[in-house]
Amino acid sequence: MGIFSKFVSKLKGQSTADPLDWQELESELLGADLGPTLTSQIIQSAKLIKGDDALASLTQILNSHLSTKARELANNEAVTAVMVVGVNGTGKTTSVAKLAAHLKSSGNSVVLAAADTFRAAAVDQLQTWGNRIGVEVISGKDGAEPASVAFDAATRVKDLQTDYLLIDTAGRLHNKNDLMAELEKVKRVVEKSLAVSEVLLVIDATTGQNGIAQAKIFTEAVKVTGLIVTKLDGTARGGVALAIESALDIPIKFIGTGESDRDFAEFEPKAYLSGLISD
């Protein structure tokens, strides 16, 4: 059920909606985790809509809140280094594997760096994925310094002439300064060998408004260039990702929709918005 479908049909042929309908729209938007700020912005603009072209106008309003930055993954002449970051349990390791499979299927060579040396068995988890999708995984010893693992990997892929290096990092809560400093260090150290062209922040679709704080602080630390929204196969609609796009101008680049490595796609704003509005 799209957020707006009921609303649009009520709006048809009228110049304004009932106060009750506005309340309904508000609760739909809030329920999708768009958050109070973006919700009130949307409603304010929506109140100016005249009845006849409600659908087109609503699409227009939502569109205006999306980021205008490129959604394709950067593609350098040399190796494109991509760091994948996020808070604990959002699905970073799985997303790294899925992204690798995605890039590989379009003919790129990919190497993974297991720089999550903190969580128990995270390296093994990435290794298992690597075997499954057939890409090399570079790892250090358990508990090794993450920056050194990432640096080794960066140096290695430069010789190998790989197209992409995907760096998996340990989950960390954004309010832990020391861990954020560690992440900055990983990026800094990798950049001694290779420019990091993309830093992708993994946002769990079930996350609420805290996602905005996550995006803001991760951006301050390592300059996030795009989002991967995971677990969209559940009931959560991941509206906080839209709130992030709107507030911080960081584009959603990929979405994860399941446990298999194929459950992964480039984010298509048009399809997403029309899904919100019309089904």
Place this chain on the structure above:
Amino acid sequence: MFDSLSSKLTGAFASLRSRGKITSSDIDSTCSEIRAALLESDVALSVVEPFIETIRTKSLAALPTLQSGTNQAQAIFEIVNTELVEILGGAARRIRFAKNPPTVIMLAGLQGAGKTTLAGKLAKFYADQGNTPLLVASDLQRPNAVNQLQVVGESVGVPVFAPEPGNGVGNPVKVAEQSLAYAKTKLYNMVIVDTAGRLGVDAELMQQAIDIRTAIKPDEILFVVDAMIGQDAVKTAKAFEDGVGFDGVVLTKLDGDARGGAALSIAKLTGKPIMFSSNGEKLSDFDIFYPERMASRILGMGDVATLAEQAKKAFDGDASAKLEEKFARGDDFTLEDFLEQLEAMSKMGSMSKLLGMLPGAGAMKKQIENFDESEIVRTKSIVQSMTPLERQDPKVLNGSRRARIALGAGRKVQDVNTLVDKFTAAQKMMRQMRKGGGMPPAMAQGMGIPAGMGGQQFGGQKGLPPAKKKSKSGNPAKRAAEERG
């Protein structure tokens, strides 16, 4: 915009407090501030609306009965606090132990909620109380979840039952079933079953969870939920309640800055108690959930009770008794004692987390977050580079000894000098106030420790709240009364 619920609410009440007399329109505007704050914190709309209505009605009803001159803001604050505590569950409940062991606990939840880590924490929590838990690896789905549980089990010293390698191989229902028989023959009195993460809407995986439940008939099914979850909390909780069902809730990742929202929604809408909270990456960062404490945390009143309890755990009884005895005898406070205290403090967890529990901590949030945790490590390293003689009697510290210590600790000689100077000054003060009085703030701060932290053992009259408050009430009026009494 990114403020936590507690600082938002603190703001709402601060503006209320500054009024002389509160009118009904003040209440309306406060209510809408509270509403926005709760929504920003991901409390479900269906919980927020009735909550705000109750607050409004009760506040309006209370308004005329308040004498002018009494603190009206305080009265409204109390109404909100009482309501919060009521929703959060009233009374905390413990795990129900089975009459015939083993007590079987099953964990369920979404992917990434933190079930595997929590399994380890739960096992440690109960093992520390003298139980003999067995961890069971029934998450055969996620790559290397079995491995992860084994590593976690090893680090908390709890055996792990893992007959299947996982990664899609093996039947989780069978593993769970076999674990019970194994636990009975090996006399484990508690079995903690880790299961795969699953979505509420995934009928197949939900059925698998139901099959595990049917096979092992758990005494408690705990629904593990990430404190950062948004509005979906309600749907997910409902789906699990209607699917596998659950008896209690565990909130994880409470050490993040998203606190409160999900707890309120889930408690209100399922009526199930929140039993535990997990708040850090260390396997000891785990506690029973206290609704009153959570309410006062949400209201920005700090969490003194938790702090006091952690202090009690960390400063073990023997050591403090020894120190008190020493003091009574008139012996000097030495660097050796100081080192012991530093060690006890590091046992309590990160300093920023401890400071965050203090009332009013919201106001100095930035400083707390930037507290340099390694300052304690550095101070410790200097003391540890001293010989026993030097620790007993810092007077022997001449230039060459200081140079050696600096080299050993990897610090500069100036750092050693600073520490020794401050310690000598502190020792002097300590002699003056031997009987009564906590660690004077000047000394504590000088050593890179928040004032009052050392006050615990010295009957700290002047210490900060952790030392002096025994109150567990989240209710400000009650607490004030307790303090007066």
